[in-house]
Amino acid sequence: MKKLNEMKLTIPSRSVNEGFARSAVAAFTALADPTVEELGDLKTAVSEAVTNCIVHAYRDTCGRIKIDAALYEGGIIKVRIKDFGCGIADIEKAMTALYTTAGEERSGLGFTVMESFTDKLQVRSAPGRGTTVTLTKYLNRKDAK
Amino acid sequence: MKIETAPNGRLTLRLTGEIDHHSAAAMRKTADAALIRFRPRELVLDFSDVSFMDSSGVGFVMGRSKRAAAFDCKTAVCGLKERDRRIMKLSGLESLVAFYTDERKETT
Ligand SMILES: Nc1ncnc2c1ncn2[C@@H]1O[C@H](COP(=O)(O)OP(=O)(O)OP(=O)(O)O)[C@@H](O)[C@H]1O
Numbered sequence: 001m002k003k004l005n006e007m008k009l010t011i012p013s014r015s016v017n018e019g020f021a022r023s024a025v026a027a028f029t030a031l032a033d034p035t036v037e038e039l040g041d042l043k044t045a046v047s048e049a050v051t052n053c054i055v056h057a058y059r060d061t062c063g064r065i066k067i068d069a070a071l072y073e074g075g076i077i078k079v080r081i082k083d084f085g086c087g088i089a090d091i092e093k094a095m096t097a098l099y100t101t102a103g104e105e106r107s108g109l110g111f112t113v114m115e116s117f118t119d120k121l122q123v124r125s126a127p128g129r130g131t132t133v134t135l136t137k138y139l140n141r142k143d144a145k
Numbered sequence: 146m147k148i149e150t151a152p153n154g155r156l157t158l159r160l161t162g163e164i165d166h167h168s169a170a171a172m173r174k175t176a177d178a179a180l181i182r183f184r185p186r187e188l189v190l191d192f193s194d195v196s197f198m199d200s201s202g203v204g205f206v207m208g209r210s211k212r213a214a215a216f217d218c219k220t221a222v223c224g225l226k227e228r229d230r231r232i233m234k235l236s237g238l239e240s241l242v243a244f245y246t247d248e249r250k251e252t253t
């Protein structure tokens with residue numbers, strides 16, 4: 001797979017950066033001429049992943065979030081969102097729809113949204129070390145989700 | 146957010162802009178203050194002017210509908226765009242909250 005373009009971004013886990021992060025990824029992705037639909041889907045998925053770093057990984061502290069995005073030949077876009085926060089002990093359980101550890105203002109749908117709005121979702125995590133979420137989206141494909 | 150009240154006990158909250166974890170905090174405060182102040186019989190959350198939402202929008206609706214239900218106030222959501230409706234649907238909220246696809250549906 002030939003890499004055509006890439007970008008890297010490091011931001012502190014402040015909630016004001018949620019909008020910035022998803023817009024930055026959208027601006028990068030827009031260079032690959034996606035449909036409005038595809039762009040919106042990816043934006044939503046990125047928002048979920050970044051928000052999780054802020055709400056869960058670093059909770060009441062502030063830490064670093066690394067985002068890198070790459071565009072590959074054939075219109076494949078990969079976005080990796082990485083934190084160095086608390087990590088997830090049971091990833092499968094965390095990814096279950098409606099499962100949340102954060103009380104009544106959170107719906108437990110973040111991972112479900114990431115899954116349904118991208119073509120591939122990969123989650124790697126180690127308790128105490130952090131979490132890396134990788135989103136893959138195929139652009140300009142008629143059979144795409 | 147625009148707040149409209151009707152004589153029949155309906156409170157309409159017209160949400161504006163982007164709903165994420167960051168913006169939801171202020172929206173929650175405004176909405177809950179309005180709920181306490183007006184004690185409506187029906188709460189309508191109008192998403193017509195929402196340009197973006199993620200699952201924080203679902204949490205917002207869940208939270209408000211629970212508070213409203215505590216004093217027998219029903220909640221309805223209207224004006225959702227296609228993607229936002231898909232997100233709401235994932236939550237199973239439809240058993241608790243009425244969803245209208247069109248803008249500012251008359252609900253009584
Ligand atoms: N980056 C992360 N670091 C640590 N824990 C995480 C992280 N991301 C998710 N989790 C855990 O996984 C659970 C499920 O995440 P998910 O995004 O699906 O739902 P939520 O964030 O709880 O609610 P919502 O996204 O609907 O607001 C979280 O409640 C949290 O316990």
Ligand SMILES: [Mg+2]
Nearest residue numbers: 048052110111
């Ligand atoms: Mg989440």
